Amino acid sequence: MVLVESRVTAVRRSERRVGAAPAAASRPAARNQMLTLLREGSGHRPSVDPGLAGGLRAWLEDAAGELSCARGESASPLFLGPRTLLAAPAPAAWEGRADPFSLELATSSLVRALFRQLVIAGSVGDPLTDGLDALRVDPARAELVSFIETLGTTRRAELADTVGIHLAHVADITPRFSPGWLPRTGDRVAIPLAGGRVVLSGVFDLLVGAPVPGTASVCAIGLTTSGRWARGRMTLHYLSLLETLRNGAPPFRLALVHSGAGRYAVEDVREEHLRALVAHLAAHLTALAQDRA
Amino acid sequence: MDGRCLTSVLLEPVDGTDDVPAAVRSIPRTLAALAVSSRGAGPLRLTDHDIRSALSSDGSVATGLPFSWSARTARRALGLDAVRSLLSGEAKTPAHAVGATLARMARVRSGDRPSSSMEVWVAGLPAGARSAAEAEAVTWATRLWNALDWTAFPSPPLIGRDHWWDSPHSSLLALRSRAEVRSVVPGEQPATVHLVVLGGTRRPTVRSELCVVALVEALRAGRSAPPGRVVGWWPDSGHIARVDVNRAALDEGVAAVAQTLGTGSPRARTGGGTGKAA
Numbered sequence: 001m002v003l004v005e006s007r008v009t010a011v012r013r014s015e016r017r018v019g020a021a022p023a024a025a026s027r028p029a030a031r032n033q034m035l036t037l038l039r040e041g042s043g044h045r046p047s048v049d050p051g052l053a054g055g056l057r058a059w060l061e062d063a064a065g066e067l068s069c070a071r072g073e074s075a076s077p078l079f080l081g082p083r084t085l086l087a088a089p090a091p092a093a094w095e096g097r098a099d100p101f102s103l104e105l106a107t108s109s110l111v112r113a114l115f116r117q118l119v120i121a122g123s124v125g126d127p128l129t130d131g132l133d134a135l136r137v138d139p140a141r142a143e144l145v146s147f148i149e150t151l152g153t154t155r156r157a158e159l160a161d162t163v164g165i166h167l168a169h170v171a172d173i174t175p176r177f178s179p180g181w182l183p184r185t186g187d188r189v190a191i192p193l194a195g196g197r198v199v200l201s202g203v204f205d206l207l208v209g210a211p212v213p214g215t216a217s218v219c220a221i222g223l224t225t226s227g228r229w230a231r232g233r234m235t236l237h238y239l240s241l242l243e244t245l246r247n248g249a250p251p252f253r254l255a256l257v258h259s260g261a262g263r264y265a266v267e268d269v270r271e272e273h274l275r276a277l278v279a280h281l282a283a284h285l286t287a288l289a290q291d292r293a
Numbered sequence: 294m295d296g297r298c299l300t301s302v303l304l305e306p307v308d309g310t311d312d313v314p315a316a317v318r319s320i321p322r323t324l325a326a327l328a329v330s331s332r333g334a335g336p337l338r339l340t341d342h343d344i345r346s347a348l349s350s351d352g353s354v355a356t357g358l359p360f361s362w363s364a365r366t367a368r369r370a371l372g373l374d375a376v377r378s379l380l381s382g383e384a385k386t387p388a389h390a391v392g393a394t395l396a397r398m399a400r401v402r403s404g405d406r407p408s409s410s411m412e413v414w415v416a417g418l419p420a421g422a423r424s425a426a427e428a429e430a431v432t433w434a435t436r437l438w439n440a441l442d443w444t445a446f447p448s449p450p451l452i453g454r455d456h457w458w459d460s461p462h463s464s465l466l467a468l469r470s471r472a473e474v475r476s477v478v479p480g481e482q483p484a485t486v487h488l489v490v491l492g493g494t495r496r497p498t499v500r501s502e503l504c505v506v507a508l509v510e511a512l513r514a515g516r517s518a519p520p521g522r523v524v525g526w527w528p529d530s531g532h533i534a535r536v537d538v539n540r541a542a543l544d545e546g547v548a549a550v551a552q553t554l555g556t557g558s559p560r561a562r563t564g565g566g567t568g569k570a571a
Binding site: 077113114116117119120121124125129130131132133134135136137138139179180182183184185186187188189190191192196199201210211213245246247 | 427439
């Protein structure tokens with residue numbers, strides 16, 4: 001794994017237009033660095049064991065079958081995502097029960113929306129305005145938009161500053177992928193197990209490259225806004241596992257971007273990552289089944 | 294599931310459509326009788342969404358919600374337009390194709406007359422919202438573009454045209470078949486094949502949903518090539534569901550329509566033409 005620190009640590013509000021404006025000389029270099037790391041060795045992409053996906057699935061099916069039996073035949077499908085499966089109770093306010101919304105959740109959602117805009121359009125105007133406009137065309141975000149719109153002046157300014165800093169880091173680090181790389185954001189994966197009664201799901205922030213049968217050919221880029229680095233990395237491994245189950249091959253390489261700190265890491269996907277994840281998930285599903293019993 | 298696999302399932306030779314033309318003959322009257330005897334009044338224009346809502350026993354499909362454009366509901370139409378541009382060679386990548394479509398729609402703002410409600414919606418979007426809609430459509434189009442080996446099609450496939458069948462015996466009844474990719478498999482007896490991009494979870498009723506597509510295609514075929522196969526594909530999981538069209542499949546389609554008419558899906562009675570996008 002290669003870990004890289006960005007030089008950008010803060011940005012003034014007047015500098016918030018990112019991408020279109022001429023940037024500091026170091027910015028293209030930083031973006032090219034990630035691109036170089038993602039491409040390195042791409043001429044020799046590893047072939048994938050054709051039995052790998054089937055073996056991993058069989059392991060998960062056993063545990064999911066156990067959970068499905070414990071829940072009963074008539075239970076509705078159980079959807080499990082990385083937030084539920086991977087971890088430890090987090091201190092984030094949005095995971096508490098009292099208030100589903102927080103500045104942390106708002107920051108995460110806005111930065112992800114702006115990241116998509118950066119990938120698609122190459123530039124962002126006013127971060128808070130563009131981010132809110134992006135959330136407004138997703139009806140599932142209506143309550144979050146309402147939460148942000150009703151923030152007081154001080155908290156709204158605080159949110160705008162924070163989002164601006166995150167965006168500056170992301171814009172500084174993330175390569176501008178040529179459309180020929182087929183960049184696609186928000187790619188959802190949902191793998192049904194136990195006849196569809198247990199569904200493992202997740203969303204890639206960004207995938208690039210075309211799938212090639214029998215070869216690890218795509219690269220995945222993930223964002224973490226919260227600073228929980230280990231968890232962000234595990235989420236990328238989890239998504240790599242789901243991609244393996246979906247297409248028969250894992251991604252070739254992963255990049256995790258910490259938008260708050262302006263650092264990123266690039267690593268290969270290894271079979272041991274996938275096996276470790278399956279062991280973790282199987283144990284989690286078994287524990288859920290035992291709780292039910 | 295890689296592109297070659299999905300393509301070969303869709304395009305492999307079709308056999309056994311001999312009984313389809315005969316089976317179809319009596320179906321229009323059966324459907325007309327169902328329409329007349331169904332409860333409620335007014336035109337019954339059944340879409341795939343109505344069928345799915347009616348067959349869903351767990352209430353997992355939202356019904357009765359007013360339709361509105363969003364990044365999610367617009368992505369299919371924008372994505373299909375993009376795939377058409379890619380196939381015709383007008384665009385080189387999904388991002389270019391979706392960008393060109395949106396740019397064309399945005400010209401409505403500068404005085405061109407809008408031809409659809411989506412164009413009006415797109416033309417009014419600010420930059421952030423437009424990027425969100427564009428991102429959704431690019432992802433949708435890229436998934437479909439990557440899913441098939443387009444060079445394997447014997448002739449250019451038809452991309453995303455909805456087909457309606459209007460009952461000749463009952464002016465009340467019309468059925469819609471929605472498929473993203475349609476082609477003809479050549480052979481002694483050519484047959485049409487249809488790829489349906491599926492959303493939501495895998496469900497036991499999906500075969501019936503695909504049988505309704507087969508039914509509509511069979512009813513519309515006349516002397517043209519009959520439908521030979523309908524393949525459903527979930528991009529989220531890579532899974533597929535396949536229906537080879539024969540008498541049993543058509544009967545299952547009729548049963549699904551009957552259940553939908555009996556259930557009286559509220560949207561089916563409005564006669565509205567805008568269906569839910571995947």
